[in-house]
Amino acid sequence: MYNTSYGFRIVTIIKERIKMNLQIEDKGAAVLLLVEEDRLDAHNSGDLKNQMLKLFEEGKHNLVVDLQAVRFVDSSGLGALVSGFKNASSRNGNLKLAGLQLQVKSMFELTRLHRVFEIYTDSGEALASFQQ
Amino acid sequence: MTTDRIAVDIKVPNQTRYLCLIGHIGENIAHTLRNYSGDREKLAYDLNLVLTEGMANAILHANQGDPAKEVHIEISIVKNNLFIKVFDFGQGFDVEQYIKPSHPLDDHGRGVYLMHTIMDEVTYRQTKTGHVLEMRKIL
Known part of the structure:
Protein backbone atom coordinates (compact mmCIF):
# COMPACT_ATOMS: atom_id res chain seq x y z
CA MET A 1 0.00 0.00 0.00
CA LEU A 63 -17.32 -1.34 -0.38
CA VAL A 64 -18.27 0.31 -3.66
CA VAL A 65 -18.24 -1.95 -6.71
CA ASP A 66 -17.95 0.07 -9.92
CA LEU A 67 -19.39 -1.87 -12.87
CA GLN A 68 -19.13 0.84 -15.53
CA ALA A 69 -16.98 -1.39 -17.78
CA VAL A 70 -19.22 -4.44 -17.37
CA ARG A 71 -21.54 -4.98 -20.33
CA PHE A 72 -22.83 -8.41 -19.25
CA VAL A 73 -23.56 -10.02 -15.90
CA ASP A 74 -24.98 -13.51 -15.30
CA SER A 75 -26.44 -15.20 -12.20
CA SER A 76 -22.95 -16.03 -10.89
CA GLY A 77 -21.96 -12.37 -11.10
CA LEU A 78 -25.13 -11.37 -9.27
CA GLY A 79 -24.44 -14.11 -6.73
CA ALA A 80 -20.93 -12.77 -6.02
CA LEU A 81 -22.34 -9.29 -5.40
CA VAL A 82 -25.10 -10.67 -3.17
CA SER A 83 -22.49 -12.61 -1.21
CA GLY A 84 -20.48 -9.42 -0.75
CA PHE A 85 -23.57 -7.51 0.29
CA LYS A 86 -24.52 -10.12 2.90
CA ASN A 87 -20.97 -10.26 4.27
CA ALA A 88 -20.77 -6.46 4.50
CA SER A 89 -24.19 -6.25 6.19
CA SER A 90 -23.28 -8.92 8.73
CA ARG A 91 -20.28 -6.75 9.70
CA ASN A 92 -22.41 -3.59 9.96
CA GLY A 93 -21.01 -2.36 6.67
CA ASN A 94 -22.49 -1.94 3.22
CA LEU A 95 -21.77 -2.81 -0.39
CA LYS A 96 -23.00 -0.24 -2.89
CA LEU A 97 -23.00 -0.39 -6.67
CA ALA A 98 -22.08 2.24 -9.24
CA GLY A 99 -21.99 2.74 -13.00
CA LEU A 100 -24.46 0.05 -14.09
CA GLN A 101 -25.04 -0.10 -17.83
CA LEU A 102 -28.69 -0.21 -18.89
CA GLN A 103 -28.91 -3.95 -19.58
CA VAL A 104 -26.93 -4.82 -16.45
CA LYS A 105 -29.38 -2.70 -14.44
CA SER A 106 -32.23 -4.66 -16.06
CA MET A 107 -30.75 -7.85 -14.61
CA PHE A 108 -31.00 -6.38 -11.11
CA GLU A 109 -34.62 -5.44 -11.77
CA LEU A 110 -35.49 -8.87 -13.19
CA THR A 111 -34.14 -10.55 -10.05
CA ARG A 112 -35.53 -7.83 -7.73
CA LEU A 113 -32.00 -7.09 -6.51
CA HIS A 114 -32.47 -3.38 -7.30
CA ARG A 115 -34.48 -3.30 -4.05
CA VAL A 116 -31.55 -4.77 -2.14
CA PHE A 117 -28.57 -2.73 -3.34
CA GLU A 118 -28.04 1.01 -3.22
CA ILE A 119 -27.25 1.81 -6.85
CA TYR A 120 -25.51 5.05 -7.86
CA THR A 121 -24.83 6.62 -11.23
CA ASP A 122 -21.08 6.71 -10.63
CA SER A 123 -18.55 5.73 -7.99
CA GLY A 124 -18.08 9.36 -6.87
CA GLU A 125 -21.71 9.51 -5.74
CA ALA A 126 -21.50 6.09 -4.12
CA LEU A 127 -18.34 7.00 -2.19
CA ALA A 128 -19.84 10.34 -1.12
CA SER A 129 -22.85 8.50 0.33
CA PHE A 130 -20.52 6.76 2.79
CA GLN A 131 -19.27 10.13 4.06
CA GLN A 132 -22.72 11.52 4.92
CA MET B 1 -41.01 -12.51 -37.66
CA THR B 2 -37.71 -13.76 -39.02
CA THR B 3 -37.26 -15.80 -42.18
CA ASP B 4 -33.80 -17.11 -41.31
CA ARG B 5 -32.92 -20.78 -41.08
CA ILE B 6 -29.84 -21.14 -38.93
CA ALA B 7 -28.18 -24.19 -37.36
CA VAL B 8 -25.08 -23.95 -35.17
CA ASP B 9 -23.50 -27.05 -33.62
CA ILE B 10 -20.47 -26.61 -31.37
CA LYS B 11 -18.57 -28.67 -28.81
CA VAL B 12 -16.24 -27.04 -26.29
CA PRO B 13 -14.18 -28.31 -23.36
CA ASN B 14 -15.94 -28.36 -20.00
CA GLN B 15 -14.33 -25.08 -18.90
CA THR B 16 -15.85 -21.72 -17.98
CA ARG B 17 -13.36 -19.86 -20.20
CA TYR B 18 -15.60 -20.84 -23.14
CA LEU B 19 -18.73 -19.16 -21.73
CA CYS B 20 -17.77 -15.93 -23.46
CA LEU B 21 -17.37 -17.65 -26.85
CA ILE B 22 -20.78 -19.31 -26.70
CA GLY B 23 -22.50 -16.21 -25.31
CA HIS B 24 -21.11 -14.11 -28.16
CA ILE B 25 -22.47 -16.58 -30.71
CA GLY B 26 -25.93 -15.96 -29.26
CA GLU B 27 -25.44 -12.20 -29.45
CA ASN B 28 -24.23 -12.40 -33.04
CA ILE B 29 -27.26 -14.46 -34.06
CA ALA B 30 -29.55 -11.79 -32.61
CA HIS B 31 -27.68 -9.06 -34.48
CA THR B 32 -27.74 -11.02 -37.75
CA LEU B 33 -31.40 -12.09 -37.92
CA ARG B 34 -33.36 -10.63 -40.80
CA ASN B 35 -36.83 -9.17 -40.32
CA TYR B 36 -36.73 -9.26 -36.53
CA SER B 37 -39.10 -6.58 -35.28
CA GLY B 38 -38.43 -6.86 -31.53
CA ASP B 39 -35.74 -5.19 -29.41
CA ARG B 40 -32.62 -6.61 -31.01
CA GLU B 41 -30.25 -5.49 -28.22
CA LYS B 42 -32.47 -7.13 -25.60
CA LEU B 43 -32.62 -10.34 -27.65
CA ALA B 44 -28.81 -10.29 -27.94
CA TYR B 45 -28.39 -9.96 -24.17
CA ASP B 46 -31.04 -12.60 -23.50
CA LEU B 47 -29.47 -15.18 -25.85
CA ASN B 48 -26.04 -14.46 -24.39
CA LEU B 49 -27.52 -14.93 -20.91
CA VAL B 50 -29.45 -18.18 -21.46
CA LEU B 51 -26.50 -19.75 -23.30
CA THR B 52 -24.13 -18.66 -20.51
CA GLU B 53 -26.48 -19.94 -17.80
CA GLY B 54 -27.23 -23.24 -19.54
CA MET B 55 -23.59 -23.91 -20.27
CA ALA B 56 -22.40 -22.90 -16.78
CA ASN B 57 -24.91 -25.31 -15.24
CA ALA B 58 -23.63 -28.08 -17.52
CA ILE B 59 -19.98 -27.34 -16.70
CA LEU B 60 -20.19 -26.76 -12.96
CA HIS B 61 -23.14 -28.89 -11.85
CA ALA B 62 -23.93 -31.62 -14.38
CA ASN B 63 -20.33 -32.30 -15.47
CA GLN B 64 -19.10 -31.34 -11.97
CA GLY B 65 -16.25 -29.21 -13.30
CA ASP B 66 -14.43 -32.17 -14.88
CA PRO B 67 -12.11 -30.56 -17.50
CA ALA B 68 -11.85 -33.86 -19.39
CA LYS B 69 -15.55 -33.72 -20.26
CA GLU B 70 -17.11 -31.47 -22.89
CA VAL B 71 -20.30 -29.52 -23.47
CA HIS B 72 -22.23 -29.76 -26.72
CA ILE B 73 -24.44 -26.86 -27.79
CA GLU B 74 -26.94 -26.72 -30.64
CA ILE B 75 -28.66 -23.50 -31.68
CA SER B 76 -31.23 -23.54 -34.45
CA ILE B 77 -33.97 -21.38 -35.87
CA VAL B 78 -36.91 -23.07 -37.53
CA LYS B 79 -40.17 -21.36 -38.51
CA ASN B 80 -39.86 -18.41 -36.17
CA ASN B 81 -38.71 -20.54 -33.22
CA LEU B 82 -35.23 -20.35 -31.76
CA PHE B 83 -34.12 -23.61 -30.15
CA ILE B 84 -31.14 -24.09 -27.85
CA LYS B 85 -29.94 -27.48 -26.66
CA VAL B 86 -27.13 -27.87 -24.13
CA PHE B 87 -25.91 -31.46 -23.78
CA ASP B 88 -23.90 -32.51 -20.75
CA PHE B 89 -22.21 -35.84 -20.15
CA GLY B 90 -22.50 -36.02 -16.38
CA GLN B 91 -24.89 -36.89 -13.59
CA GLY B 92 -27.23 -33.98 -14.19
CA PHE B 93 -28.75 -31.69 -11.57
CA ASP B 94 -32.16 -30.93 -10.13
CA VAL B 95 -33.63 -28.14 -12.26
CA GLU B 96 -37.15 -28.32 -10.88
CA GLN B 97 -36.30 -26.99 -7.42
CA TYR B 98 -35.13 -23.67 -8.92
CA ILE B 99 -38.02 -22.88 -11.27
CA LYS B 100 -39.89 -20.70 -8.78
CA PRO B 101 -38.43 -17.24 -8.19
CA SER B 102 -35.81 -17.36 -5.48
CA HIS B 103 -35.65 -14.86 -2.67
CA PRO B 104 -33.48 -11.97 -3.88
CA LEU B 105 -30.76 -12.86 -1.37
CA ASP B 106 -30.67 -16.63 -1.96
CA ASP B 107 -27.26 -17.96 -2.96
CA HIS B 108 -28.56 -20.31 -5.68
CA GLY B 109 -31.31 -20.65 -8.24
CA ARG B 110 -31.13 -17.39 -10.16
CA GLY B 111 -29.75 -19.00 -13.33
CA VAL B 112 -32.60 -21.47 -13.82
CA TYR B 113 -35.14 -18.79 -12.89
CA LEU B 114 -33.66 -16.43 -15.50
CA MET B 115 -33.79 -19.09 -18.22
CA HIS B 116 -37.44 -19.81 -17.42
CA THR B 117 -38.25 -16.10 -17.42
CA ILE B 118 -36.59 -15.34 -20.75
CA MET B 119 -37.47 -18.44 -22.76
CA ASP B 120 -40.92 -19.73 -23.70
CA GLU B 121 -40.09 -23.37 -22.87
CA VAL B 122 -37.35 -24.96 -20.76
CA THR B 123 -37.00 -28.70 -20.19
CA TYR B 124 -34.21 -30.91 -18.87
CA ARG B 125 -34.16 -34.62 -19.59
CA GLN B 126 -31.89 -37.62 -19.56
CA THR B 127 -30.19 -38.90 -22.72
CA LYS B 128 -28.20 -42.07 -23.39
CA THR B 129 -24.94 -40.27 -22.59
CA GLY B 130 -26.02 -37.66 -20.03
CA HIS B 131 -28.68 -34.94 -20.08
CA VAL B 132 -29.94 -32.22 -22.37
CA LEU B 133 -31.30 -28.81 -21.45
CA GLU B 134 -33.75 -27.75 -24.17
CA MET B 135 -35.05 -24.22 -24.54
CA ARG B 136 -37.36 -22.60 -27.07
CA LYS B 137 -38.05 -18.95 -27.73
CA ILE B 138 -40.67 -17.63 -30.13
CA LEU B 139 -39.11 -14.84 -32.18
Missing part, protein backbone atom coordinates in the same frame (compact mmCIF):
# COMPACT_ATOMS: atom_id res chain seq x y z
CA TYR A 2 1.37 3.48 -0.85
CA ASN A 3 0.16 7.06 -1.14
CA THR A 4 -0.25 8.68 -4.54
CA SER A 5 -0.19 12.31 -5.62
CA TYR A 6 -3.94 12.08 -6.18
CA GLY A 7 -4.62 11.76 -2.47
CA PHE A 8 -5.80 8.16 -2.32
CA ARG A 9 -4.09 5.02 -1.27
CA ILE A 10 -3.77 2.12 -3.65
CA VAL A 11 -4.20 -1.04 -1.60
CA THR A 12 -3.41 -3.45 -4.37
CA ILE A 13 -3.79 -3.91 -8.08
CA ILE A 14 -4.68 -7.48 -8.86
CA LYS A 15 -3.00 -8.90 -11.91
CA GLU A 16 -1.61 -12.26 -10.88
CA ARG A 17 -3.18 -15.71 -10.76
CA ILE A 18 -6.75 -14.50 -11.04
CA LYS A 19 -8.94 -14.33 -14.10
CA MET A 20 -10.35 -10.90 -13.40
CA ASN A 21 -8.93 -7.44 -14.06
CA LEU A 22 -9.85 -5.72 -10.83
CA GLN A 23 -8.50 -2.49 -9.37
CA ILE A 24 -8.90 -1.92 -5.66
CA GLU A 25 -8.44 1.51 -4.08
CA ASP A 26 -8.90 2.49 -0.44
CA LYS A 27 -10.81 5.77 -0.52
CA GLY A 28 -11.02 6.20 3.25
CA ALA A 29 -14.73 5.88 4.05
CA ALA A 30 -15.01 2.92 1.67
CA VAL A 31 -12.95 0.71 -0.62
CA LEU A 32 -13.58 1.09 -4.34
CA LEU A 33 -13.46 -2.05 -6.49
CA LEU A 34 -13.28 -1.18 -10.16
CA VAL A 35 -14.18 -4.20 -12.30
CA GLU A 36 -12.30 -3.80 -15.57
CA GLU A 37 -14.04 -6.59 -17.45
CA ASP A 38 -16.58 -6.81 -20.26
CA ARG A 39 -18.31 -9.73 -18.53
CA LEU A 40 -18.94 -10.70 -14.90
CA ASP A 41 -19.87 -14.37 -15.19
CA ALA A 42 -19.23 -17.87 -13.85
CA HIS A 43 -15.68 -17.69 -15.23
CA ASN A 44 -14.49 -14.73 -13.16
CA SER A 45 -17.09 -13.92 -10.48
CA GLY A 46 -15.33 -16.18 -7.97
CA ASP A 47 -12.34 -13.83 -8.12
CA LEU A 48 -14.49 -10.84 -7.19
CA LYS A 49 -16.06 -12.81 -4.34
CA ASN A 50 -12.65 -13.86 -3.01
CA GLN A 51 -11.19 -10.36 -3.21
CA MET A 52 -14.15 -8.99 -1.29
CA LEU A 53 -13.68 -11.69 1.36
CA LYS A 54 -10.03 -10.63 1.72
CA LEU A 55 -11.11 -7.04 2.26
CA PHE A 56 -13.64 -8.10 4.90
CA GLU A 57 -10.90 -10.07 6.66
CA GLU A 58 -8.74 -6.92 6.60
CA GLY A 59 -11.55 -5.04 8.39
CA LYS A 60 -12.78 -3.18 5.31
CA HIS A 61 -16.57 -3.44 5.61
CA ASN A 62 -17.74 -0.63 3.32
Whole structure:
Protein backbone atom coordinates (compact mmCIF):
# COMPACT_ATOMS: atom_id res chain seq x y z
CA MET A 1 0.00 0.00 0.00
CA TYR A 2 1.37 3.48 -0.85
CA ASN A 3 0.16 7.06 -1.14
CA THR A 4 -0.25 8.68 -4.54
CA SER A 5 -0.19 12.31 -5.62
CA TYR A 6 -3.94 12.08 -6.18
CA GLY A 7 -4.62 11.76 -2.47
CA PHE A 8 -5.80 8.16 -2.32
CA ARG A 9 -4.09 5.02 -1.27
CA ILE A 10 -3.77 2.12 -3.65
CA VAL A 11 -4.20 -1.04 -1.60
CA THR A 12 -3.41 -3.45 -4.37
CA ILE A 13 -3.79 -3.91 -8.08
CA ILE A 14 -4.68 -7.48 -8.86
CA LYS A 15 -3.00 -8.90 -11.91
CA GLU A 16 -1.61 -12.26 -10.88
CA ARG A 17 -3.18 -15.71 -10.76
CA ILE A 18 -6.75 -14.50 -11.04
CA LYS A 19 -8.94 -14.33 -14.10
CA MET A 20 -10.35 -10.90 -13.40
CA ASN A 21 -8.93 -7.44 -14.06
CA LEU A 22 -9.85 -5.72 -10.83
CA GLN A 23 -8.50 -2.49 -9.37
CA ILE A 24 -8.90 -1.92 -5.66
CA GLU A 25 -8.44 1.51 -4.08
CA ASP A 26 -8.90 2.49 -0.44
CA LYS A 27 -10.81 5.77 -0.52
CA GLY A 28 -11.02 6.20 3.25
CA ALA A 29 -14.73 5.88 4.05
CA ALA A 30 -15.01 2.92 1.67
CA VAL A 31 -12.95 0.71 -0.62
CA LEU A 32 -13.58 1.09 -4.34
CA LEU A 33 -13.46 -2.05 -6.49
CA LEU A 34 -13.28 -1.18 -10.16
CA VAL A 35 -14.18 -4.20 -12.30
CA GLU A 36 -12.30 -3.80 -15.57
CA GLU A 37 -14.04 -6.59 -17.45
CA ASP A 38 -16.58 -6.81 -20.26
CA ARG A 39 -18.31 -9.73 -18.53
CA LEU A 40 -18.94 -10.70 -14.90
CA ASP A 41 -19.87 -14.37 -15.19
CA ALA A 42 -19.23 -17.87 -13.85
CA HIS A 43 -15.68 -17.69 -15.23
CA ASN A 44 -14.49 -14.73 -13.16
CA SER A 45 -17.09 -13.92 -10.48
CA GLY A 46 -15.33 -16.18 -7.97
CA ASP A 47 -12.34 -13.83 -8.12
CA LEU A 48 -14.49 -10.84 -7.19
CA LYS A 49 -16.06 -12.81 -4.34
CA ASN A 50 -12.65 -13.86 -3.01
CA GLN A 51 -11.19 -10.36 -3.21
CA MET A 52 -14.15 -8.99 -1.29
CA LEU A 53 -13.68 -11.69 1.36
CA LYS A 54 -10.03 -10.63 1.72
CA LEU A 55 -11.11 -7.04 2.26
CA PHE A 56 -13.64 -8.10 4.90
CA GLU A 57 -10.90 -10.07 6.66
CA GLU A 58 -8.74 -6.92 6.60
CA GLY A 59 -11.55 -5.04 8.39
CA LYS A 60 -12.78 -3.18 5.31
CA HIS A 61 -16.57 -3.44 5.61
CA ASN A 62 -17.74 -0.63 3.32
CA LEU A 63 -17.32 -1.34 -0.38
CA VAL A 64 -18.27 0.31 -3.66
CA VAL A 65 -18.24 -1.95 -6.71
CA ASP A 66 -17.95 0.07 -9.92
CA LEU A 67 -19.39 -1.87 -12.87
CA GLN A 68 -19.13 0.84 -15.53
CA ALA A 69 -16.98 -1.39 -17.78
CA VAL A 70 -19.22 -4.44 -17.37
CA ARG A 71 -21.54 -4.98 -20.33
CA PHE A 72 -22.83 -8.41 -19.25
CA VAL A 73 -23.56 -10.02 -15.90
CA ASP A 74 -24.98 -13.51 -15.30
CA SER A 75 -26.44 -15.20 -12.20
CA SER A 76 -22.95 -16.03 -10.89
CA GLY A 77 -21.96 -12.37 -11.10
CA LEU A 78 -25.13 -11.37 -9.27
CA GLY A 79 -24.44 -14.11 -6.73
CA ALA A 80 -20.93 -12.77 -6.02
CA LEU A 81 -22.34 -9.29 -5.40
CA VAL A 82 -25.10 -10.67 -3.17
CA SER A 83 -22.49 -12.61 -1.21
CA GLY A 84 -20.48 -9.42 -0.75
CA PHE A 85 -23.57 -7.51 0.29
CA LYS A 86 -24.52 -10.12 2.90
CA ASN A 87 -20.97 -10.26 4.27
CA ALA A 88 -20.77 -6.46 4.50
CA SER A 89 -24.19 -6.25 6.19
CA SER A 90 -23.28 -8.92 8.73
CA ARG A 91 -20.28 -6.75 9.70
CA ASN A 92 -22.41 -3.59 9.96
CA GLY A 93 -21.01 -2.36 6.67
CA ASN A 94 -22.49 -1.94 3.22
CA LEU A 95 -21.77 -2.81 -0.39
CA LYS A 96 -23.00 -0.24 -2.89
CA LEU A 97 -23.00 -0.39 -6.67
CA ALA A 98 -22.08 2.24 -9.24
CA GLY A 99 -21.99 2.74 -13.00
CA LEU A 100 -24.46 0.05 -14.09
CA GLN A 101 -25.04 -0.10 -17.83
CA LEU A 102 -28.69 -0.21 -18.89
CA GLN A 103 -28.91 -3.95 -19.58
CA VAL A 104 -26.93 -4.82 -16.45
CA LYS A 105 -29.38 -2.70 -14.44
CA SER A 106 -32.23 -4.66 -16.06
CA MET A 107 -30.75 -7.85 -14.61
CA PHE A 108 -31.00 -6.38 -11.11
CA GLU A 109 -34.62 -5.44 -11.77
CA LEU A 110 -35.49 -8.87 -13.19
CA THR A 111 -34.14 -10.55 -10.05
CA ARG A 112 -35.53 -7.83 -7.73
CA LEU A 113 -32.00 -7.09 -6.51
CA HIS A 114 -32.47 -3.38 -7.30
CA ARG A 115 -34.48 -3.30 -4.05
CA VAL A 116 -31.55 -4.77 -2.14
CA PHE A 117 -28.57 -2.73 -3.34
CA GLU A 118 -28.04 1.01 -3.22
CA ILE A 119 -27.25 1.81 -6.85
CA TYR A 120 -25.51 5.05 -7.86
CA THR A 121 -24.83 6.62 -11.23
CA ASP A 122 -21.08 6.71 -10.63
CA SER A 123 -18.55 5.73 -7.99
CA GLY A 124 -18.08 9.36 -6.87
CA GLU A 125 -21.71 9.51 -5.74
CA ALA A 126 -21.50 6.09 -4.12
CA LEU A 127 -18.34 7.00 -2.19
CA ALA A 128 -19.84 10.34 -1.12
CA SER A 129 -22.85 8.50 0.33
CA PHE A 130 -20.52 6.76 2.79
CA GLN A 131 -19.27 10.13 4.06
CA GLN A 132 -22.72 11.52 4.92
CA MET B 1 -41.01 -12.51 -37.66
CA THR B 2 -37.71 -13.76 -39.02
CA THR B 3 -37.26 -15.80 -42.18
CA ASP B 4 -33.80 -17.11 -41.31
CA ARG B 5 -32.92 -20.78 -41.08
CA ILE B 6 -29.84 -21.14 -38.93
CA ALA B 7 -28.18 -24.19 -37.36
CA VAL B 8 -25.08 -23.95 -35.17
CA ASP B 9 -23.50 -27.05 -33.62
CA ILE B 10 -20.47 -26.61 -31.37
CA LYS B 11 -18.57 -28.67 -28.81
CA VAL B 12 -16.24 -27.04 -26.29
CA PRO B 13 -14.18 -28.31 -23.36
CA ASN B 14 -15.94 -28.36 -20.00
CA GLN B 15 -14.33 -25.08 -18.90
CA THR B 16 -15.85 -21.72 -17.98
CA ARG B 17 -13.36 -19.86 -20.20
CA TYR B 18 -15.60 -20.84 -23.14
CA LEU B 19 -18.73 -19.16 -21.73
CA CYS B 20 -17.77 -15.93 -23.46
CA LEU B 21 -17.37 -17.65 -26.85
CA ILE B 22 -20.78 -19.31 -26.70
CA GLY B 23 -22.50 -16.21 -25.31
CA HIS B 24 -21.11 -14.11 -28.16
CA ILE B 25 -22.47 -16.58 -30.71
CA GLY B 26 -25.93 -15.96 -29.26
CA GLU B 27 -25.44 -12.20 -29.45
CA ASN B 28 -24.23 -12.40 -33.04
CA ILE B 29 -27.26 -14.46 -34.06
CA ALA B 30 -29.55 -11.79 -32.61
CA HIS B 31 -27.68 -9.06 -34.48
CA THR B 32 -27.74 -11.02 -37.75
CA LEU B 33 -31.40 -12.09 -37.92
CA ARG B 34 -33.36 -10.63 -40.80
CA ASN B 35 -36.83 -9.17 -40.32
CA TYR B 36 -36.73 -9.26 -36.53
CA SER B 37 -39.10 -6.58 -35.28
CA GLY B 38 -38.43 -6.86 -31.53
CA ASP B 39 -35.74 -5.19 -29.41
CA ARG B 40 -32.62 -6.61 -31.01
CA GLU B 41 -30.25 -5.49 -28.22
CA LYS B 42 -32.47 -7.13 -25.60
CA LEU B 43 -32.62 -10.34 -27.65
CA ALA B 44 -28.81 -10.29 -27.94
CA TYR B 45 -28.39 -9.96 -24.17
CA ASP B 46 -31.04 -12.60 -23.50
CA LEU B 47 -29.47 -15.18 -25.85
CA ASN B 48 -26.04 -14.46 -24.39
CA LEU B 49 -27.52 -14.93 -20.91
CA VAL B 50 -29.45 -18.18 -21.46
CA LEU B 51 -26.50 -19.75 -23.30
CA THR B 52 -24.13 -18.66 -20.51
CA GLU B 53 -26.48 -19.94 -17.80
CA GLY B 54 -27.23 -23.24 -19.54
CA MET B 55 -23.59 -23.91 -20.27
CA ALA B 56 -22.40 -22.90 -16.78
CA ASN B 57 -24.91 -25.31 -15.24
CA ALA B 58 -23.63 -28.08 -17.52
CA ILE B 59 -19.98 -27.34 -16.70
CA LEU B 60 -20.19 -26.76 -12.96
CA HIS B 61 -23.14 -28.89 -11.85
CA ALA B 62 -23.93 -31.62 -14.38
CA ASN B 63 -20.33 -32.30 -15.47
CA GLN B 64 -19.10 -31.34 -11.97
CA GLY B 65 -16.25 -29.21 -13.30
CA ASP B 66 -14.43 -32.17 -14.88
CA PRO B 67 -12.11 -30.56 -17.50
CA ALA B 68 -11.85 -33.86 -19.39
CA LYS B 69 -15.55 -33.72 -20.26
CA GLU B 70 -17.11 -31.47 -22.89
CA VAL B 71 -20.30 -29.52 -23.47
CA HIS B 72 -22.23 -29.76 -26.72
CA ILE B 73 -24.44 -26.86 -27.79
CA GLU B 74 -26.94 -26.72 -30.64
CA ILE B 75 -28.66 -23.50 -31.68
CA SER B 76 -31.23 -23.54 -34.45
CA ILE B 77 -33.97 -21.38 -35.87
CA VAL B 78 -36.91 -23.07 -37.53
CA LYS B 79 -40.17 -21.36 -38.51
CA ASN B 80 -39.86 -18.41 -36.17
CA ASN B 81 -38.71 -20.54 -33.22
CA LEU B 82 -35.23 -20.35 -31.76
CA PHE B 83 -34.12 -23.61 -30.15
CA ILE B 84 -31.14 -24.09 -27.85
CA LYS B 85 -29.94 -27.48 -26.66
CA VAL B 86 -27.13 -27.87 -24.13
CA PHE B 87 -25.91 -31.46 -23.78
CA ASP B 88 -23.90 -32.51 -20.75
CA PHE B 89 -22.21 -35.84 -20.15
CA GLY B 90 -22.50 -36.02 -16.38
CA GLN B 91 -24.89 -36.89 -13.59
CA GLY B 92 -27.23 -33.98 -14.19
CA PHE B 93 -28.75 -31.69 -11.57
CA ASP B 94 -32.16 -30.93 -10.13
CA VAL B 95 -33.63 -28.14 -12.26
CA GLU B 96 -37.15 -28.32 -10.88
CA GLN B 97 -36.30 -26.99 -7.42
CA TYR B 98 -35.13 -23.67 -8.92
CA ILE B 99 -38.02 -22.88 -11.27
CA LYS B 100 -39.89 -20.70 -8.78
CA PRO B 101 -38.43 -17.24 -8.19
CA SER B 102 -35.81 -17.36 -5.48
CA HIS B 103 -35.65 -14.86 -2.67
CA PRO B 104 -33.48 -11.97 -3.88
CA LEU B 105 -30.76 -12.86 -1.37
CA ASP B 106 -30.67 -16.63 -1.96
CA ASP B 107 -27.26 -17.96 -2.96
CA HIS B 108 -28.56 -20.31 -5.68
CA GLY B 109 -31.31 -20.65 -8.24
CA ARG B 110 -31.13 -17.39 -10.16
CA GLY B 111 -29.75 -19.00 -13.33
CA VAL B 112 -32.60 -21.47 -13.82
CA TYR B 113 -35.14 -18.79 -12.89
CA LEU B 114 -33.66 -16.43 -15.50
CA MET B 115 -33.79 -19.09 -18.22
CA HIS B 116 -37.44 -19.81 -17.42
CA THR B 117 -38.25 -16.10 -17.42
CA ILE B 118 -36.59 -15.34 -20.75
CA MET B 119 -37.47 -18.44 -22.76
CA ASP B 120 -40.92 -19.73 -23.70
CA GLU B 121 -40.09 -23.37 -22.87
CA VAL B 122 -37.35 -24.96 -20.76
CA THR B 123 -37.00 -28.70 -20.19
CA TYR B 124 -34.21 -30.91 -18.87
CA ARG B 125 -34.16 -34.62 -19.59
CA GLN B 126 -31.89 -37.62 -19.56
CA THR B 127 -30.19 -38.90 -22.72
CA LYS B 128 -28.20 -42.07 -23.39
CA THR B 129 -24.94 -40.27 -22.59
CA GLY B 130 -26.02 -37.66 -20.03
CA HIS B 131 -28.68 -34.94 -20.08
CA VAL B 132 -29.94 -32.22 -22.37
CA LEU B 133 -31.30 -28.81 -21.45
CA GLU B 134 -33.75 -27.75 -24.17
CA MET B 135 -35.05 -24.22 -24.54
CA ARG B 136 -37.36 -22.60 -27.07
CA LYS B 137 -38.05 -18.95 -27.73
CA ILE B 138 -40.67 -17.63 -30.13
CA LEU B 139 -39.11 -14.84 -32.18
